[in-house]
Amino acid sequence: MRGRSWPRLVSACPCLSSAGPGSGRTSGQARMEGLLLFLALLGSALLLGLAAVSFSLVWTCYYREGLGWDGGAPEFNWHPVLMVTGFIFVQGLAIIVYRLPWTWKCNKLLMKLIHAGLNSIAFTLAVISLVAVFDFHNAKKIPNMYSLHSWIGLTAVILYGLQIFVGIAVFLFPFAPASLRAAIMPIHVYSGLFLFGTVIATALMGITEKLIFSLRIPEPRYSDFPDEALVVNTLGVILVVFGVLVLWVVTRAHWKRPAENTSKLQQNVGRLDYNEEGLVMADESAVEANGEAVARKRNPILDEAGQRSTM
Numbered sequence: 001m002r003g004r005s006w007p008r009l010v011s012a013c014p015c016l017s018s019a020g021p022g023s024g025r026t027s028g029q030a031r032m033e034g035l036l037l038f039l040a041l042l043g044s045a046l047l048l049g050l051a052a053v054s055f056s057l058v059w060t061c062y063y064r065e066g067l068g069w070d071g072g073a074p075e076f077n078w079h080p081v082l083m084v085t086g087f088i089f090v091q092g093l094a095i096i097v098y099r100l101p102w103t104w105k106c107n108k109l110l111m112k113l114i115h116a117g118l119n120s121i122a123f124t125l126a127v128i129s130l131v132a133v134f135d136f137h138n139a140k141k142i143p144n145m146y147s148l149h150s151w152i153g154l155t156a157v158i159l160y161g162l163q164i165f166v167g168i169a170v171f172l173f174p175f176a177p178a179s180l181r182a183a184i185m186p187i188h189v190y191s192g193l194f195l196f197g198t199v200i201a202t203a204l205m206g207i208t209e210k211l212i213f214s215l216r217i218p219e220p221r222y223s224d225f226p227d228e229a230l231v232v233n234t235l236g237v238i239l240v241v242f243g244v245l246v247l248w249v250v251t252r253a254h255w256k257r258p259a260e261n262t263s264k265l266q267q268n269v270g271r272l273d274y275n276e277e278g279l280v281m282a283d284e285s286a287v288e289a290n291g292e293a294v295a296r297k298r299n300p301i302l303d304e305a306g307q308r309s310t311m
């Protein structure tokens with residue numbers, strides 16, 4: 001947090017305040033409470049994410065055959081470990097990264113690169129995890145793509161890849177007009193959150209399937225509720241609570257990253273026009289400077305969506 005102390009940061013951010021008129025609390029107290037609540041939720045989400053990764057490792061390495069790349073069970077085990085680590089935990093971090101108050105002073109392009117980078121890491125780990133399970137199925141002559149888990153899971157991975165591609169093309173490269181960015185942003189935000197929820201639901205299906213498949217022969221069965229089932233059911237609960245916390249934090253409008261370029265925007269917005277082809281302005285450099293922000297200023301709904309930007 002370069003050159004900015006927490007109290008100043010907090011007081012500069014109405015987003016961290018929950019004091020209303022007549023609430024009886026000073027605005028400073030309320031802001032600090034808002035900040036503490038944010039930090040508590042963020043810290044809990046991080047701890048739960050790390051716990052989920054640990055539980056997946058305990059499951060595969062202690063109760064199952066460990067990790068390896070041999071076409072056997074150890075190769076399959078990369079599937080849950082990498083899905084939980086990459087597709088759930090890292091994706092959760094990517095979603096939440098714009099909300100961290102100490103990054104608000106960072107250049108927006110840097111934040112976009114971090115967001116895109118984390119999502120790309122999550123995608124890469126998900127693809128490796130799929131290679132592991134397909135390879136395992138082929139080696140063991142088990143049919144592919146027969147379960148609901150596999151249908152929803154593969155669709156989620158493909159859509160996630162598409163989401164990253166569109167996000168990079170539209171929001172990271174400087175070619176897309178502001179009107180296109182503004183139009184795509186709400187879809188990007190909605191589909192990002194929807195996919196995140198879908199991936200957690202897919203993991204729950206996969207976990208249940210795997211427990212039913214593997215706790216069969218020899219005894220104990222899943223219905224005997226052995227230790228392994230307790231550990232893995234707990235993993236499922238942790239994933240749900242992790243998802244709830246990430247989605248809660250990211251959908252609170254008052255914890256969003258403040259709009260940038262506000263003062264420049266106010267100077268320039270009067271000289272702008274906006275048509276189907278995007279922004280029209282005599283001073284091209286100001287269009288470049290304000291880009292996305294101007295479109296948001298013209299449409300508060302887009303501004304709201306844009307502030308939730310995950311890209």
Ligand code: HEM
Nearest residue numbers: 080083133134137144145147149150153154203206207210
């Ligand atoms: C969270 C994201 C996940 C996605 C996107 C996903 C996706 C997939 C896909 C596409 C397949 C089909 C592979 C094939 O047919 O050869 C598959 C298989 C499988 N996955 Fe997952 N998976 C996820 C998480 C998990 C987790 C956490 C487990 C827990 C062990 C798991 C357990 C299984 C099992 C047992 C299979 C083989 C049976 C079947 O095809 O349904 N998956 N997964």
